[in-house]
Amino acid sequence: MSNNVKKMRRAPTQKRSRERVENILKAACDLISASGSDTMKMGELAEKAGVSIGSLYQYFPDKASIIHALAQRYNEESQHCIDEALAEVATERDLITAFDQLIDTYYDLFLAEPVICDIWTGTQADKTLRDMELEVSRANAQLLTRAILRIRHNDGDASTFAARCLLIMYTGEATMRLAISVPASEGREIISSYKRMVRRELSEML
Amino acid sequence: MSNNVKKMRRAPTQKRSRERVENILKAACDLISASGSDTMKMGELAEKAGVSIGSLYQYFPDKASIIHALAQRYNEESQHCIDEALAEVATERDLITAFDQLIDTYYDLFLAEPVICDIWTGTQADKTLRDMELEVSRANAQLLTRAILRIRHNDGDASTFAARCLLIMYTGEATMRLAISVPASEGREIISSYKRMVRRELSEML
Protein backbone atom coordinates (compact mmCIF):
# COMPACT_ATOMS: atom_id res chain seq x y z
CA MET A 1 0.00 0.00 0.00
CA SER A 2 1.47 3.35 -1.01
CA ASN A 3 1.76 6.10 1.51
CA ASN A 4 0.15 9.23 0.19
CA VAL A 5 0.52 11.33 3.27
CA LYS A 6 3.40 13.74 3.24
CA LYS A 7 5.72 13.13 6.09
CA MET A 8 5.95 15.59 8.89
CA ARG A 9 8.77 18.00 8.39
CA ARG A 10 10.19 17.23 11.79
CA ALA A 11 9.10 14.48 14.13
CA PRO A 12 8.29 16.00 17.51
CA THR A 13 10.48 14.31 20.07
CA GLN A 14 10.07 16.51 23.09
CA LYS A 15 6.88 16.50 25.09
CA ARG A 16 6.39 20.18 24.44
CA SER A 17 6.34 19.75 20.70
CA ARG A 18 4.13 16.68 20.77
CA GLU A 19 1.60 18.74 22.65
CA ARG A 20 1.93 21.48 20.10
CA VAL A 21 1.18 19.13 17.25
CA GLU A 22 -1.89 17.98 19.14
CA ASN A 23 -2.99 21.57 19.64
CA ILE A 24 -2.51 22.33 15.99
CA LEU A 25 -4.57 19.34 14.88
CA LYS A 26 -7.27 20.07 17.40
CA ALA A 27 -7.48 23.68 16.30
CA ALA A 28 -7.52 22.66 12.65
CA CYS A 29 -10.38 20.33 13.40
CA ASP A 30 -12.36 23.11 15.03
CA LEU A 31 -11.72 25.61 12.27
CA ILE A 32 -12.59 23.14 9.55
CA SER A 33 -15.77 22.19 11.37
CA ALA A 34 -16.69 25.82 11.58
CA SER A 35 -16.26 26.75 7.96
CA GLY A 36 -14.44 24.24 5.82
CA SER A 37 -10.84 23.63 4.96
CA ASP A 38 -10.52 26.28 2.28
CA THR A 39 -11.67 28.98 4.59
CA MET A 40 -9.17 27.99 7.24
CA LYS A 41 -6.22 30.40 7.03
CA MET A 42 -2.84 29.40 8.31
CA GLY A 43 -2.72 32.60 10.34
CA GLU A 44 -6.01 31.83 12.02
CA LEU A 45 -4.91 28.31 12.71
CA ALA A 46 -1.67 29.46 14.30
CA GLU A 47 -3.53 31.89 16.51
CA LYS A 48 -6.18 29.38 17.54
CA ALA A 49 -3.52 26.78 18.33
CA GLY A 50 -1.54 29.35 20.30
CA VAL A 51 1.59 29.00 18.17
CA SER A 52 3.33 31.09 15.56
CA ILE A 53 2.95 30.56 11.84
CA GLY A 54 6.50 29.30 11.73
CA SER A 55 5.66 26.55 14.19
CA LEU A 56 3.01 25.16 11.90
CA TYR A 57 5.68 24.68 9.29
CA GLN A 58 8.03 23.03 11.76
CA TYR A 59 5.80 19.99 11.71
CA PHE A 60 3.77 20.19 8.55
CA PRO A 61 5.27 20.91 5.13
CA ASP A 62 2.14 22.65 3.95
CA LYS A 63 -1.51 23.29 4.61
CA ALA A 64 -2.68 20.19 2.77
CA SER A 65 -0.59 17.96 4.99
CA ILE A 66 -2.49 19.15 8.03
CA ILE A 67 -5.75 18.10 6.44
CA HIS A 68 -4.16 14.83 5.42
CA ALA A 69 -3.00 14.18 8.96
CA LEU A 70 -6.56 14.63 10.19
CA ALA A 71 -7.81 12.36 7.45
CA GLN A 72 -5.31 9.68 8.30
CA ARG A 73 -6.19 9.84 11.92
CA TYR A 74 -9.80 9.28 11.02
CA ASN A 75 -8.86 6.45 8.69
CA GLU A 76 -7.07 4.62 11.42
CA GLU A 77 -9.95 5.04 13.81
CA SER A 78 -12.37 3.88 11.18
CA GLN A 79 -10.34 0.86 10.22
CA HIS A 80 -9.87 -0.17 13.80
CA CYS A 81 -13.58 0.12 14.33
CA ILE A 82 -14.35 -2.11 11.35
CA ASP A 83 -11.67 -4.60 12.23
CA GLU A 84 -13.02 -4.96 15.71
CA ALA A 85 -16.58 -5.34 14.54
CA LEU A 86 -15.77 -8.06 12.03
CA ALA A 87 -12.98 -9.91 13.82
CA GLU A 88 -15.18 -12.35 15.69
CA VAL A 89 -17.93 -13.11 13.23
CA ALA A 90 -18.32 -16.82 12.64
CA THR A 91 -21.74 -17.25 11.08
CA GLU A 92 -23.85 -15.54 8.48
CA ARG A 93 -26.14 -14.26 11.18
CA ASP A 94 -23.15 -12.85 13.07
CA LEU A 95 -21.91 -11.03 10.02
CA ILE A 96 -25.23 -9.43 9.23
CA THR A 97 -25.67 -8.33 12.82
CA ALA A 98 -22.13 -7.04 13.10
CA PHE A 99 -22.40 -5.08 9.90
CA ASP A 100 -25.70 -3.63 10.94
CA GLN A 101 -24.20 -2.39 14.17
CA LEU A 102 -21.15 -1.16 12.35
CA ILE A 103 -23.27 1.04 10.14
CA ASP A 104 -24.94 2.55 13.20
CA THR A 105 -21.61 3.17 14.86
CA TYR A 106 -20.28 4.81 11.74
CA TYR A 107 -23.33 6.98 11.38
CA ASP A 108 -23.03 8.12 14.98
CA LEU A 109 -19.38 8.92 14.37
CA PHE A 110 -20.21 11.06 11.37
CA LEU A 111 -23.02 12.77 13.22
CA ALA A 112 -20.76 13.53 16.16
CA GLU A 113 -17.89 14.75 13.99
CA PRO A 114 -19.12 16.24 10.77
CA VAL A 115 -15.61 17.51 10.30
CA ILE A 116 -14.85 14.09 8.87
CA CYS A 117 -17.12 14.95 6.02
CA ASP A 118 -15.55 18.33 5.52
CA ILE A 119 -12.15 16.80 5.29
CA TRP A 120 -13.16 14.38 2.59
CA THR A 121 -14.96 16.92 0.54
CA GLY A 122 -12.70 19.91 1.05
CA THR A 123 -9.87 21.33 -0.96
CA GLN A 124 -6.98 19.42 -2.34
CA ALA A 125 -4.45 20.80 -4.72
CA ASP A 126 -3.52 17.25 -5.52
CA LYS A 127 -5.45 14.02 -5.75
CA THR A 128 -4.07 12.75 -2.47
CA LEU A 129 -7.29 12.66 -0.52
CA ARG A 130 -9.14 10.96 -3.31
CA ASP A 131 -6.44 8.32 -3.39
CA MET A 132 -6.62 7.97 0.37
CA GLU A 133 -10.34 7.41 0.26
CA LEU A 134 -9.88 4.65 -2.26
CA GLU A 135 -7.14 3.07 -0.19
CA VAL A 136 -9.29 3.13 2.91
CA SER A 137 -12.16 1.56 1.06
CA ARG A 138 -9.87 -1.11 -0.28
CA ALA A 139 -8.52 -1.85 3.17
CA ASN A 140 -12.01 -1.98 4.60
CA ALA A 141 -13.21 -4.17 1.76
CA GLN A 142 -10.37 -6.52 2.57
CA LEU A 143 -11.51 -6.78 6.17
CA LEU A 144 -14.97 -7.61 4.95
CA THR A 145 -13.61 -10.12 2.48
CA ARG A 146 -11.70 -11.95 5.19
CA ALA A 147 -14.75 -12.11 7.41
CA ILE A 148 -16.82 -13.52 4.61
CA LEU A 149 -14.20 -16.07 3.62
CA ARG A 150 -14.26 -17.47 7.11
CA ILE A 151 -17.94 -18.33 6.91
CA ARG A 152 -18.59 -18.60 3.24
CA HIS A 153 -20.41 -21.48 1.60
CA ASN A 154 -20.74 -20.09 -1.88
CA ASP A 155 -17.99 -19.83 -4.40
CA GLY A 156 -18.51 -17.28 -7.10
CA ASP A 157 -15.92 -15.50 -9.15
CA ALA A 158 -13.16 -14.02 -6.99
CA SER A 159 -12.81 -10.69 -8.78
CA THR A 160 -16.55 -10.17 -8.75
CA PHE A 161 -16.50 -10.92 -5.06
CA ALA A 162 -13.78 -8.33 -4.42
CA ALA A 163 -15.62 -5.74 -6.48
CA ARG A 164 -18.79 -6.26 -4.48
CA CYS A 165 -16.99 -5.79 -1.18
CA LEU A 166 -15.29 -2.66 -2.43
CA LEU A 167 -18.57 -1.30 -3.69
CA ILE A 168 -20.22 -1.89 -0.32
CA MET A 169 -17.47 -0.05 1.51
CA TYR A 170 -17.07 2.84 -0.89
CA THR A 171 -20.78 3.49 -1.19
CA GLY A 172 -20.90 3.20 2.58
CA GLU A 173 -18.72 6.29 2.91
CA ALA A 174 -20.89 8.09 0.41
CA THR A 175 -24.01 7.03 2.27
CA MET A 176 -22.69 8.50 5.49
CA ARG A 177 -22.03 11.81 3.79
CA LEU A 178 -25.50 11.77 2.32
CA ALA A 179 -27.15 10.82 5.58
CA ILE A 180 -25.61 13.65 7.55
CA SER A 181 -26.31 16.21 4.84
CA VAL A 182 -30.06 15.79 5.06
CA PRO A 183 -32.52 16.29 7.92
CA ALA A 184 -32.05 13.72 10.68
CA SER A 185 -35.27 11.82 10.05
CA GLU A 186 -34.43 11.44 6.38
CA GLY A 187 -30.90 10.50 7.36
CA ARG A 188 -32.21 7.64 9.44
CA GLU A 189 -34.31 6.39 6.55
CA ILE A 190 -31.26 6.46 4.34
CA ILE A 191 -29.22 4.52 6.85
CA SER A 192 -31.98 1.90 7.08
CA SER A 193 -32.16 1.63 3.33
CA TYR A 194 -28.43 1.18 3.10
CA LYS A 195 -28.55 -1.50 5.79
CA ARG A 196 -31.23 -3.37 3.93
CA MET A 197 -29.27 -3.16 0.71
CA VAL A 198 -26.08 -4.41 2.34
CA ARG A 199 -27.90 -7.18 4.13
CA ARG A 200 -29.22 -8.53 0.87
CA GLU A 201 -25.84 -8.14 -0.77
CA LEU A 202 -24.07 -10.03 1.99
CA SER A 203 -26.63 -12.80 2.06
CA GLU A 204 -26.18 -13.29 -1.63
CA MET A 205 -22.44 -13.51 -1.27
CA LEU A 206 -22.53 -16.21 1.35
CA MET B 1 -35.15 24.21 -5.35
CA SER B 2 -32.53 26.73 -4.29
CA ASN B 3 -30.04 28.00 -6.80
CA ASN B 4 -26.55 27.57 -5.50
CA VAL B 5 -24.72 28.68 -8.58
CA LYS B 6 -23.46 32.23 -8.48
CA LYS B 7 -24.95 34.24 -11.25
CA MET B 8 -22.78 35.38 -14.04
CA ARG B 9 -21.50 38.85 -13.54
CA ARG B 10 -22.82 39.92 -16.89
CA ALA B 11 -25.07 37.93 -19.18
CA PRO B 12 -23.46 37.77 -22.60
CA THR B 13 -25.92 39.25 -25.09
CA GLN B 14 -23.78 39.71 -28.13
CA LYS B 15 -22.69 36.78 -30.22
CA ARG B 16 -19.05 37.67 -29.65
CA SER B 17 -19.34 37.38 -25.92
CA ARG B 18 -21.41 34.21 -26.00
CA GLU B 19 -18.61 32.63 -27.97
CA ARG B 20 -16.12 33.89 -25.45
CA VAL B 21 -17.96 32.32 -22.59
CA GLU B 22 -17.96 29.07 -24.53
CA ASN B 23 -14.24 29.35 -25.11
CA ILE B 24 -13.62 30.00 -21.46
CA LEU B 25 -15.64 27.00 -20.35
CA LYS B 26 -14.05 24.78 -22.95
CA ALA B 27 -10.57 25.86 -21.93
CA ALA B 28 -11.42 25.38 -18.25
CA CYS B 29 -12.61 21.90 -19.03
CA ASP B 30 -9.35 21.07 -20.76
CA LEU B 31 -7.17 22.52 -18.03
CA ILE B 32 -9.09 20.79 -15.28
CA SER B 33 -8.92 17.51 -17.14
CA ALA B 34 -5.20 17.95 -17.48
CA SER B 35 -4.36 18.64 -13.87
CA GLY B 36 -7.29 19.39 -11.63
CA SER B 37 -9.14 22.52 -10.70
CA ASP B 38 -6.74 23.71 -8.03
CA THR B 39 -3.85 23.69 -10.41
CA MET B 40 -5.72 25.72 -12.98
CA LYS B 41 -4.52 29.32 -12.78
CA MET B 42 -6.71 32.15 -13.95
CA GLY B 43 -3.83 33.44 -16.08
CA GLU B 44 -3.41 30.10 -17.79
CA LEU B 45 -7.12 29.88 -18.36
CA ALA B 46 -7.24 33.34 -19.92
CA GLU B 47 -4.37 32.51 -22.23
CA LYS B 48 -5.79 29.14 -23.24
CA ALA B 49 -9.18 30.68 -23.92
CA GLY B 50 -7.56 33.49 -25.88
CA VAL B 51 -8.96 36.25 -23.72
CA SER B 52 -7.58 38.61 -21.12
CA ILE B 53 -7.81 38.04 -17.41
CA GLY B 54 -10.28 40.85 -17.16
CA SER B 55 -12.61 39.12 -19.58
CA LEU B 56 -12.88 36.12 -17.32
CA TYR B 57 -14.23 38.40 -14.66
CA GLN B 58 -16.67 40.01 -17.04
CA TYR B 59 -18.69 36.83 -16.96
CA PHE B 60 -17.69 34.97 -13.84
CA PRO B 61 -17.47 36.57 -10.40
CA ASP B 62 -14.68 34.26 -9.32
CA LYS B 63 -12.80 31.09 -10.08
CA ALA B 64 -15.22 28.85 -8.21
CA SER B 65 -18.11 30.04 -10.34
CA ILE B 66 -16.39 28.75 -13.45
CA ILE B 67 -16.18 25.30 -11.91
CA HIS B 68 -19.79 25.61 -10.84
CA ALA B 69 -20.85 26.51 -14.34
CA LEU B 70 -19.20 23.36 -15.66
CA ALA B 71 -20.82 21.33 -12.93
CA GLN B 72 -24.23 22.75 -13.71
CA ARG B 73 -23.79 22.02 -17.37
CA TYR B 74 -23.01 18.42 -16.53
CA ASN B 75 -25.98 18.27 -14.19
CA GLU B 76 -28.33 19.33 -16.90
CA GLU B 77 -26.92 16.84 -19.33
CA SER B 78 -27.13 14.12 -16.73
CA GLN B 79 -30.67 14.93 -15.78
CA HIS B 80 -31.79 15.04 -19.36
CA CYS B 81 -30.19 11.68 -19.92
CA ILE B 82 -31.99 10.13 -16.97
CA ASP B 83 -35.28 11.73 -17.84
CA GLU B 84 -35.10 10.37 -21.35
CA ALA B 85 -34.16 6.90 -20.19
CA LEU B 86 -37.01 6.67 -17.71
CA ALA B 87 -39.73 8.62 -19.50
CA GLU B 88 -41.20 5.71 -21.40
CA VAL B 89 -40.94 2.84 -18.98
CA ALA B 90 -44.26 1.13 -18.41
CA THR B 91 -43.44 -2.22 -16.88
CA GLU B 92 -41.10 -3.60 -14.27
CA ARG B 93 -39.05 -5.25 -16.97
CA ASP B 94 -38.81 -1.93 -18.85
CA LEU B 95 -37.58 -0.16 -15.76
CA ILE B 96 -34.90 -2.69 -14.99
CA THR B 97 -33.69 -2.68 -18.56
CA ALA B 98 -33.76 1.11 -18.81
CA PHE B 99 -31.84 1.55 -15.60
CA ASP B 100 -29.30 -1.01 -16.65
CA GLN B 101 -28.65 0.86 -19.86
CA LEU B 102 -28.63 4.14 -18.00
CA ILE B 103 -25.82 2.92 -15.80
CA ASP B 104 -23.79 1.95 -18.86
CA THR B 105 -24.40 5.29 -20.50
CA TYR B 106 -23.37 7.10 -17.35
CA TYR B 107 -20.25 5.04 -17.01
CA ASP B 108 -19.28 5.76 -20.59
CA LEU B 109 -19.85 9.44 -19.96
CA PHE B 110 -17.57 9.41 -16.94
CA LEU B 111 -14.94 7.44 -18.81
CA ALA B 112 -15.06 9.84 -21.72
CA GLU B 113 -14.97 12.94 -19.56
CA PRO B 114 -13.07 12.38 -16.36
CA VAL B 115 -13.26 16.11 -15.90
CA ILE B 116 -16.69 15.47 -14.43
CA CYS B 117 -15.03 13.55 -11.66
CA ASP B 118 -12.44 16.22 -11.08
CA ILE B 119 -15.13 18.80 -10.75
CA TRP B 120 -17.03 16.85 -8.17
CA THR B 121 -14.03 15.94 -6.12
CA GLY B 122 -11.96 19.07 -6.68
CA THR B 123 -11.77 22.38 -4.97
CA GLN B 124 -14.60 24.17 -3.33
CA ALA B 125 -14.06 27.24 -1.26
CA ASP B 126 -17.61 26.83 -0.05
CA LYS B 127 -20.02 23.98 0.27
CA THR B 128 -21.74 24.83 -2.97
CA LEU B 129 -20.70 21.81 -4.96
CA ARG B 130 -21.65 19.46 -2.20
CA ASP B 131 -25.07 21.07 -2.10
CA MET B 132 -25.32 20.83 -5.85
CA GLU B 133 -24.55 17.15 -5.80
CA LEU B 134 -27.30 16.59 -3.29
CA GLU B 135 -29.75 18.61 -5.34
CA VAL B 136 -28.92 16.67 -8.45
CA SER B 137 -29.38 13.40 -6.65
CA ARG B 138 -32.69 14.58 -5.31
CA ALA B 139 -33.85 15.60 -8.74
CA ASN B 140 -32.72 12.31 -10.21
CA ALA B 141 -34.34 10.38 -7.40
CA GLN B 142 -37.55 12.19 -8.19
CA LEU B 143 -37.37 11.08 -11.80
CA LEU B 144 -36.91 7.53 -10.62
CA THR B 145 -39.75 7.88 -8.16
CA ARG B 146 -42.13 9.02 -10.87
CA ALA B 147 -41.15 6.14 -13.11
CA ILE B 148 -41.75 3.67 -10.34
CA LEU B 149 -45.07 5.19 -9.37
CA ARG B 150 -46.35 4.65 -12.87
CA ILE B 151 -45.82 0.91 -12.67
CA ARG B 152 -45.86 0.16 -9.02
CA HIS B 153 -47.90 -2.58 -7.40
CA ASN B 154 -46.50 -2.40 -3.91
CA ASP B 155 -47.26 0.24 -1.37
CA GLY B 156 -44.70 0.62 1.33
CA ASP B 157 -43.97 3.67 3.41
CA ALA B 158 -43.60 6.80 1.29
CA SER B 159 -40.63 8.31 3.09
CA THR B 160 -38.77 5.01 3.03
CA PHE B 161 -39.50 4.83 -0.65
CA ALA B 162 -38.04 8.31 -1.25
CA ALA B 163 -34.98 7.50 0.82
CA ARG B 164 -34.30 4.39 -1.21
CA CYS B 165 -34.50 6.25 -4.50
CA LEU B 166 -32.20 8.95 -3.20
CA LEU B 167 -29.75 6.35 -1.96
CA ILE B 168 -29.69 4.64 -5.33
CA MET B 169 -28.96 7.89 -7.15
CA TYR B 170 -26.41 9.26 -4.72
CA THR B 171 -24.46 6.04 -4.44
CA GLY B 172 -24.68 5.85 -8.21
CA GLU B 173 -22.59 8.99 -8.52
CA ALA B 174 -20.12 7.60 -6.00
CA THR B 175 -19.98 4.32 -7.88
CA MET B 176 -19.07 6.13 -11.10
CA ARG B 177 -16.22 7.91 -9.34
CA LEU B 178 -15.02 4.64 -7.91
CA ALA B 179 -15.30 2.80 -11.18
CA ILE B 180 -13.20 5.27 -13.12
CA SER B 181 -10.58 5.49 -10.37
CA VAL B 182 -9.63 1.85 -10.64
CA PRO B 183 -8.26 -0.24 -13.51
CA ALA B 184 -10.80 -0.69 -16.28
CA SER B 185 -11.42 -4.39 -15.69
CA GLU B 186 -12.10 -3.78 -12.03
CA GLY B 187 -14.24 -0.81 -12.99
CA ARG B 188 -16.43 -3.04 -15.10
CA GLU B 189 -16.85 -5.48 -12.23
CA ILE B 190 -17.90 -2.62 -10.00
CA ILE B 191 -20.42 -1.40 -12.52
CA SER B 192 -21.87 -4.90 -12.79
CA SER B 193 -22.09 -5.19 -9.04
CA TYR B 194 -23.85 -1.88 -8.80
CA LYS B 195 -26.29 -2.94 -11.51
CA ARG B 196 -27.08 -6.13 -9.67
CA MET B 197 -27.63 -4.24 -6.44
CA VAL B 198 -29.92 -1.71 -8.07
CA ARG B 199 -31.84 -4.39 -9.89
CA ARG B 200 -32.66 -6.12 -6.65
CA GLU B 201 -33.49 -2.85 -4.98
CA LEU B 202 -35.88 -1.85 -7.75
CA SER B 203 -37.56 -5.25 -7.85
CA GLU B 204 -38.20 -5.04 -4.18
CA MET B 205 -39.75 -1.61 -4.51
CA LEU B 206 -42.23 -2.65 -7.15
Added chain:
DNA sequence: TAAAAATATGAATAATCCTCACATTTGCTA
Protein backbone atom coordinates in the same frame (compact mmCIF):
# COMPACT_ATOMS: atom_id res chain seq x y z
C1' DT C 1 -22.42 59.15 -38.42
C1' DA C 2 -22.26 60.23 -33.60
C1' DA C 3 -23.49 59.06 -29.11
C1' DA C 4 -24.38 55.33 -25.93
C1' DA C 5 -23.91 50.79 -24.44
C1' DA C 6 -21.40 46.74 -24.22
C1' DT C 7 -17.22 44.52 -24.09
C1' DA C 8 -12.03 44.02 -23.61
C1' DT C 9 -7.68 44.89 -21.38
C1' DG C 10 -3.74 44.16 -18.04
C1' DA C 11 -1.11 46.74 -14.62
C1' DA C 12 -1.94 47.25 -9.95
C1' DT C 13 -3.91 45.56 -5.63
C1' DA C 14 -5.03 42.17 -2.19
C1' DA C 15 -5.11 37.90 -0.07
C1' DT C 16 -2.66 34.14 1.49
C1' DC C 17 0.77 30.44 1.64
C1' DC C 18 5.28 29.56 3.00
C1' DT C 19 10.46 30.61 3.97
C1' DC C 20 14.34 31.66 6.59
C1' DA C 21 17.57 34.08 9.45
C1' DC C 22 17.62 34.69 13.99
C1' DA C 23 15.85 34.07 19.10
C1' DT C 24 14.68 31.05 22.78
C1' DT C 25 14.28 26.78 25.28
C1' DT C 26 15.67 22.19 26.47
C1' DG C 27 18.78 18.29 27.23
C1' DC C 28 23.27 16.87 28.28
C1' DT C 29 27.95 16.59 30.15
C1' DA C 30 31.67 17.78 33.01
Added chain:
DNA sequence: TAGCAAATGTGAGGATTATTCATATTTTTA
Protein backbone atom coordinates in the same frame (compact mmCIF):
# COMPACT_ATOMS: atom_id res chain seq x y z
C1' DT D 1 25.57 24.20 38.16
C1' DA D 2 27.68 26.25 34.04
C1' DG D 3 28.02 25.97 29.47
C1' DC D 4 27.29 24.08 25.05
C1' DA D 5 24.73 21.73 21.31
C1' DA D 6 20.50 20.40 19.63
C1' DA D 7 15.82 21.18 19.32
C1' DT D 8 12.25 24.25 18.96
C1' DG D 9 9.93 28.88 18.31
C1' DT D 10 9.20 33.29 15.83
C1' DG D 11 7.12 36.60 12.47
C1' DA D 12 8.49 39.97 8.96
C1' DG D 13 8.93 39.48 4.27
C1' DG D 14 9.16 36.89 -0.36
C1' DA D 15 6.39 34.49 -3.72
C1' DT D 16 2.28 33.15 -5.88
C1' DT D 17 -2.08 33.93 -7.56
C1' DA D 18 -7.03 35.61 -7.45
C1' DT D 19 -9.40 39.80 -8.33
C1' DT D 20 -10.25 44.88 -9.33
C1' DC D 21 -10.80 48.95 -11.97
C1' DA D 22 -9.62 52.82 -14.83
C1' DT D 23 -9.20 53.08 -19.47
C1' DA D 24 -9.45 51.50 -24.44
C1' DT D 25 -11.95 49.27 -28.02
C1' DT D 26 -15.91 47.42 -30.38
C1' DT D 27 -20.79 47.07 -31.26
C1' DT D 28 -25.46 48.78 -31.22
C1' DT D 29 -28.74 52.35 -31.51
C1' DA D 30 -30.99 56.38 -33.24
